[in-house]
Amino acid sequence: MYTQCSYFIHRFYKLKYGLAIFALLLCTGMCAQQTDTITSDGLFTAARHAAFEQKDYNKAKEYCIKALSLSPDYADIQIFLGRLYTWTNSYDSAAACFKKVLSARPAHEDASSALADMYYWTDQYNEALQTLNSALQYNAASQELLLKKAKVLAAMHAYRQADSIVHILLAKNRGNTAALSLASSIQNSVSLNKIGIAYDLVTFDKKFNSTTPWHLASLSFTRQTMKGSVTGRINYANRFNENGIQYEADAYPRISKTFYSYVSAGYSDNVGVFPRWRAGFSLYANLPASFEAEAGWRYLYFSAPTNILTAYIGKYYKSYLFGARTYLTPGRSGLSQSYNAFGRYYFGSTDDYIELLLGSGISPDDRSINQLITANLKTYKASAEYKHRLGVLNILSVNASVLNQEQSNGAKGNQVQVGIGYQRRFK
DSSP states (O other): OHHHHHHHHHHHHHHHHHHHHHHHHHHHHHHHHSOOOSSHHHHHHHHHHHHHTSOOHHHHHHHHHHHHHHOTTOHHHHHHHHHHHHHTTOHHHHHHHHHHHHHHOTTOHHHHHHHHHHHHHTTOHHHHHHHHHHHHHHOTTOHHHHHHHHHHHHHTTOHHHHHHHHHHHHHHOTTOHHHHHHHHHHHHHHOSEEEEEEEEEEEEOTTSSOOOOEEEEEEEEEEEETTEEEEEEEEEEEETTEEEEEEEEEEEEBOSSSEEEEEEEEEESOBTTBOSEEEEEEEEEEETTTEEEEEEEEEEESSSEEEEEEEEEEEEETTEEEEEEEEEEEETTEEEEEEEEEEEEESSSTTOEEEEEEEESOOTTOTTOOSOOOSSOOEEEEEEEEEEEETTTEEEEEEEEEEEEEOTTSOEEEEEEEEEEEEEEEO
């Protein structure tokens, strides 16, 4: 009996001490989780938490003011306090915070950026431009400051100056999505319309049945809308000593920030020079890590329908775009396959680049080629294109290609194409 009592007493005290230790650890953990409101760093952390997590800007300001009383020269806290004042429309107090930092450290990029933002958001464009010009004297290579200067200039309708800065930014980094978006916005502000003309000459060597050159020309009009661009086009061709006219319409409707599409349709009475009908649809996706992709369908009708499937994948790397595409055409004689890969170097905006392409097979999107797609004829292609924007409104393009093509009689011949194009933007 005595032994049993001793055992129960021992277990009681062991449980009591266990609960005490557990309570002590729990209190310690809770205390550790409490916000540090003693040091300036702790107060800064508390201010950010209050602003971003709790959306309590007044409490965030109190933490910042207390932190600055401990560390008056803590620039990051002073700037954050200024941003809090900006977000709560206390612009004079915000400017005082930013200018206090800049008076001690004129080269401080974050302070200049925050002050310029405040001026920009309150439509004080001259003050914003002056702030950015001063900051760029110390941080001339800052892409963030240059982009903000371009935005301010665009807001002031100084589109040529803004476009020049965007041109520099994209030459350094083609993947700068903010600069690309601003470039598109500037172009749309300057001009919603675009007219274009193009001419292609195609020659053949003696191994072809006909060595008469082909002549192709087109006239197009593009209108930029809120939903995307729409293009009407008239194509002329002289092939096999016959003339033909084709009418086309293309559109690139935007679906979301990630997806947009391509829709095309064309008609011609001159079958042989052109297909009677042509159509196309593609869905494009802007993917993470600077990738883009497309899946689509093309349709040609000469004397019978031809359906083609296409897929594309591309990757932006700095100022380069690398891509690969395939066209797959089911038919009675088998599956016709076309593959090509290209590399494009951007030296400015989306209209400034050099491209090299290598491929095999026939592409239904290549308007310099006009024939039925067959699975048993081998074709190899190499092409180059140069496109350059002249000012804000003019775009010039030059291209050339060599096609080594197998004929129905088994012979192989070379087809050489050269082309030039010009586009003009206007209101």
